[in-house]
Amino acid sequence: MIKDDLSTIILAGGYSRRMGEDKALIPISGIPLLKRTCELAQTVTSQVYIVTPWRERYQEIIPNSCQIIPETYSAEETSPHGALVGLYQGLQQVQTEWVLVLACDLPKLTRTELEFWCQQLDSMGKDQVALVAKSPPIWQPLAGFYHRQCKALFAAYLATGERSFQGFLNQHCVKELTVRDRATLFNCNTPEDLEQI
Template sequence: MKIRTYEIGDTEAIMQLFYNTVHEVNICDYTQEQVDAWAPTHMDADLWTDSLKRKYTYVAEEDTQIIGFGELEDNGHIDRFYCHKDFQGKGVGTQILKQIESKARSLGIQKLFTEASITAKPFFEKRGFITVRQQEVERRGQKLINFVMEKTISLSAIVLAGGQSSRMGQDKALISLQGVPLLRQICEIALSCAGEVYVVTPWPERYQDVLPDTCHVIHEVPLPGETEPHGPLVGFAQGLDRVETEWVLLLACDLPHLQVKVLQNWAMELEKTAPDAIALLPRHPKGWEPLCGFYRRQCLPLLNQFIEQGGRSFQHWLAQHSVQELPISNTQVLFNCNTPSDLERLASESSSQ
C-alpha cells in the first residue's frame, strides 16, 4: 500500500469507492433512505474533480487499486474520508490520517476537525479526536446524525523508559497488566492524544518488540564524562531536542491508571495557559508532578543550561521558572507502580472489577 496525492484520473474510482462504502458499510448505522440521499446513484464527476483538486487530497493505493482517500482543507477541516469495504481495519485509514496530520503540521494548522458519521466515530476516537457535539444534518430531504470531532495536533508526547526499577526488582516497563506490557499501554494512550510519540530509553533493543510501530525510539546516551544513571531530566532533554510541536506531553512509563479521556481533557487546558509558563503540570503537597504533564518546547534552552550547570532535579529546575498548575479531580491517575506492593494492589483492583 502507498499513500500519494490525488490525480485527476482518480475521480471516477474515488466516486465509486465513496458510493460503495456508504451503501455497504455505513448502511449498518443508517437507513436505506438515508444512504441513498447521502450517496446517490448519479453524481457529477466535474463537481467532484473540482472539489478534490481544491483540497489536499490523499489516496491510498494497493496494486493500482484505490482503497481509500481523505481530504484536508486549509482551515484544518477533514472533509470526506473513506476506506474500501474490503480494507476496513487494515490500517488504510490510519495511514491516510497520518499523512493528513503531517501536511496539517507543515501548514501550521494546530487543530483538525471533522464531522464523523456514527460508523466513523470510533475510528477517530481511537486516534485522539474528541467529540464536541452531536448534530443532525440534512441531505436531499433526509436527516442524518453525525458528530463534530476535533484533535489538537500541536502536541507530541515523550515517554521515558530509562528507570532502573530498583524498588520493583524487575523492569516496570515490561510488567504485563491484563496481557499488555505497561510501556505499550502508556504509548498507546499517548498515541491517542498526540501526533507523534517518542520513547526515550537507554535500551532500545529491550523494548523494540513491545512498542507500537508508530512510536519513535530515541536512544538515551550518557552525558560526556558520566557513567552513572543521570535521571529523567536528561532523558527528557534528549527527547525534547527531537520534538517539533509547540507543546509536548511528558509521561513516565509506570502510570497504570492513565486514561485517554483524562489526557484529552487536560490538553484542552493548553489554550488557557499563560504565555510565560514553561509547563502545565499537576501539583501535589511535595511539589510538581513532572512526569505526567505538558511542557513548551521553547523551554529546551533553559533546560540544557540547567543540565550543563550540573542540575539533575526536575523540582529544582521547575522552581526557577513559571509553571501553571493543571487542576485534576482524580489523583489516582498519577499513581506510580514502583514496588511489588504497588503491583499487588493493582492485581487486587483488577480482580475485584
C-alpha cells in the first residue's frame, strides 16, 4: 500500500571498505542490492530518491522512476562527508511531510516489514521528529522515518560541527520504531556477511 505524503531517501554514497567492492552493486538473487532496495521502497512510497555522489555508476541499474540526488562536496575535499550530510542534502530536494530513510545494504528487508513500519507513522506525536529503529543503546539511523522539520534541525546540528547520527537522535524527540522481524535490519558489510544470505 502506497502511503501519502511519504517519500524515500536511500543513501548510497559509502565506500564499502569492509566489503572490498561496491555493496550497492552486489547481486542478491540476481538483482543489484541498491535496485532491490529501490523496488522495495516503491511498494510503500511513490517517490524514491537515491543520494549519491556517483550518479553514473547507478543510473543504469535503478528503476526508471527513481531519481538520483547528486551529493556534492567541494573541490578541496576528496570524499563525501558521511551519511548524515548525505541525508541533509537529500532532504533539501524532498517535499513530503515524512521521509523513509534506508541504507542501500539491507538485503533481508521485506515488503511486509516495511508496511508494518509505515503503519506506525499514524501514531506519531506532534513533538516527535523521527521514528527510528534501535538496537539499544544504538540507533539504527538508516532504518526509519524523519519528519521534514529535521531539515532545520540537521542544519543547526551541522553548524555545531557535529556529524554523528547517534548524537542527533539522542538530543531530539525521537520514537523507537518497532521492528517485527529483527533479521530485516541485517546490514551486509563484509564478504562473510554476504555468505550468510
